[in-house]
Amino acid sequence: MKKSFRSSLINAIAKNAENYPDMIVLNADSARALKLTDFSKAFPDRMIGVGISEADLIGTAAGLAATGLVPVVVGFSMFVSEKPFEQIRQAIAYPNLNVKIVATHSGLCVGQDGATHQALEDMAVIRSLPNFKVFAAADVTETEAALEAMLKHDGPAYLRLGRDLAEDIFEGRKNFTPGGADILREGDDVTIAACGLMVEQALMAACSLRSEGIRATVMNAYSIKPLPEQLLLEKAKKTGAFVTAEDHSIIGGLGSAVCEYLSGNCPVPVIRVGVPDRFGESGTQDELYKKYGLTADHIIKAAKQAVSMKTMNAKG
Amino acid sequence: MSRNIDELKIQANTIRKDILKMIYNIQSGHLGGSFSMVEVLTALYFDEMHYDPHNPYLKDRDRFVLSKGHTAPALYATLANAGYFPKENLMTSFRRIDSMMQGHPDMRKTPGVEMTSGSLGIGLSAANGMALGNRYQGIGARVYCMIGDGEINEGQIWEAAATASHYHLDNLVAFTDVNGLQNDAETKKVKDMLDIAEKWKAFGFHTIEINGHDFNEIFAALDAARNCKGRPTAVISHTTKGKGVSFMENVVAFHGKTPTKEEYENGMAELEHAI
Numbered sequence: 001m002k003k004s005f006r007s008s009l010i011n012a013i014a015k016n017a018e019n020y021p022d023m024i025v026l027n028a029d030s031a032r033a034l035k036l037t038d039f040s041k042a043f044p045d046r047m048i049g050v051g052i053s054e055a056d057l058i059g060t061a062a063g064l065a066a067t068g069l070v071p072v073v074v075g076f077s078m079f080v081s082e083k084p085f086e087q088i089r090q091a092i093a094y095p096n097l098n099v100k101i102v103a104t105h106s107g108l109c110v111g112q113d114g115a116t117h118q119a120l121e122d123m124a125v126i127r128s129l130p131n132f133k134v135f136a137a138a139d140v141t142e143t144e145a146a147l148e149a150m151l152k153h154d155g156p157a158y159l160r161l162g163r164d165l166a167e168d169i170f171e172g173r174k175n176f177t178p179g180g181a182d183i184l185r186e187g188d189d190v191t192i193a194a195c196g197l198m199v200e201q202a203l204m205a206a207c208s209l210r211s212e213g214i215r216a217t218v219m220n221a222y223s224i225k226p227l228p229e230q231l232l233l234e235k236a237k238k239t240g241a242f243v244t245a246e247d248h249s250i251i252g253g254l255g256s257a258v259c260e261y262l263s264g265n266c267p268v269p270v271i272r273v274g275v276p277d278r279f280g281e282s283g284t285q286d287e288l289y290k291k292y293g294l295t296a297d298h299i300i301k302a303a304k305q306a307v308s309m310k311t312m313n314a315k316g
Numbered sequence: 317m318s319r320n321i322d323e324l325k326i327q328a329n330t331i332r333k334d335i336l337k338m339i340y341n342i343q344s345g346h347l348g349g350s351f352s353m354v355e356v357l358t359a360l361y362f363d364e365m366h367y368d369p370h371n372p373y374l375k376d377r378d379r380f381v382l383s384k385g386h387t388a389p390a391l392y393a394t395l396a397n398a399g400y401f402p403k404e405n406l407m408t409s410f411r412r413i414d415s416m417m418q419g420h421p422d423m424r425k426t427p428g429v430e431m432t433s434g435s436l437g438i439g440l441s442a443a444n445g446m447a448l449g450n451r452y453q454g455i456g457a458r459v460y461c462m463i464g465d466g467e468i469n470e471g472q473i474w475e476a477a478a479t480a481s482h483y484h485l486d487n488l489v490a491f492t493d494v495n496g497l498q499n500d501a502e503t504k505k506v507k508d509m510l511d512i513a514e515k516w517k518a519f520g521f522h523t524i525e526i527n528g529h530d531f532n533e534i535f536a537a538l539d540a541a542r543n544c545k546g547r548p549t550a551v552i553s554h555t556t557k558g559k560g561v562s563f564m565e566n567v568v569a570f571h572g573k574t575p576t577k578e579e580y581e582n583g584m585a586e587l588e589h590a591i
Contacts, residue, residue: 050479051479053476056444063442090438096424
């Protein structure tokens, strides 16, 4: 069953409100769009809106963190990662302040709003900042687990969410550890490491591949930074071929991170499924995923390619 | 409160000499804008603010945010004189590798530095966050922010001004150090911000204009700020860039130029002679 990221965000915040009295939520004129108005009614002094001023949003969060509070900045991915990137670098990452950024509407899944609102580079830029942790949630359960893990961790962290609906993959509770990953399916031929909305596509791809005799491991690689290094190494050794899948540019996101790690530790073929080096456009999520190569079919094709490269490598 | 203005003048003079020494010593750093705000820093750290240099992270301390971070030498010299760390560190650390005193303020490396800064425009937002954070936690402490008159070219300053006003942050005082010069030229030539006081007023601030080198005027403004309820205070501090050394005063080049041996010696002589 599909559930909405937006309602999951407010659920996650509401669930943690009592346990984390130091948590303050900040937004830049997006409380209504993100369905956060119930929270601001229940905790009026714990919701700070600064209007449409994202640079100020980040600076204010930094100041709050300096007094020992735990600010959670929420907003559309484009406007809480790329737009105030320099403020995030200078006022949060460099002084290592305990600010959490929860970015909704990440990637082509934004749909009809078009390219201006489709953050395809957010993981690339935030991942490049020292001190930051970068996570992506695949469904509502994972969103809640991720927020709780971020609140437990002392330091800057970025969580990437989709816009609207996601298949309920982890019903109920799940573990969420910085540097962790979930193995959702075991197979010896190839590993598909996916994050966010592409986890669902990866699972579908693995099903089809099995019917064609290719057994795939499916990894929910929710921790883009730090990477689940031991697990990546283990699966690279076991399967000898990788596919990565993400609703993000193929430059700088999960695929790049996996390549960076494996190239220095266990070089195996890695085929990256993601948005090619171009901007998006308006359209429905399904239309965009088809046009830009973010479907189970694209993962299947990539998996076959990765497996064939493995064979070629073996033949020398 | 009894204030000994003569002692504060001597303190300010000592801080100026320390700034000149440290910048001459490393041959790097920003003199002009450091000198222009020395009296305000002296008034804050040697009278106005509540803090303990031996316990720099007291929950209820007043905080100072140097938004115009390139004038770190003035902040470092003030903090050293206030007892946060030994004065010799000014010579051995500032702008050096493996040191506790970076080229621009680093809250994780230098005790007493409340916010990392250097990229202009960010400090007032952070000061707002601190004022909001104190209010939420029931802490009565005050937050002071120093902004450059070139820095107010940055849009974020005005985003933050609107936020401070919207949240009625009467525990916040924003100084604009109006020394009239920025990196390239006179501020009016680079980008004329017109009437600066009118701008802060229009953003809802209780706005006071002072001579930023006159302790009586500084204290009058600080007292008025404390008595003002429901609104943040903006202090438009009219100053002279390079104040204290005649040949550095109002000279654009001394924004970032370091003094020669002769300039250093003449400057120190003038400062020695001033008290």
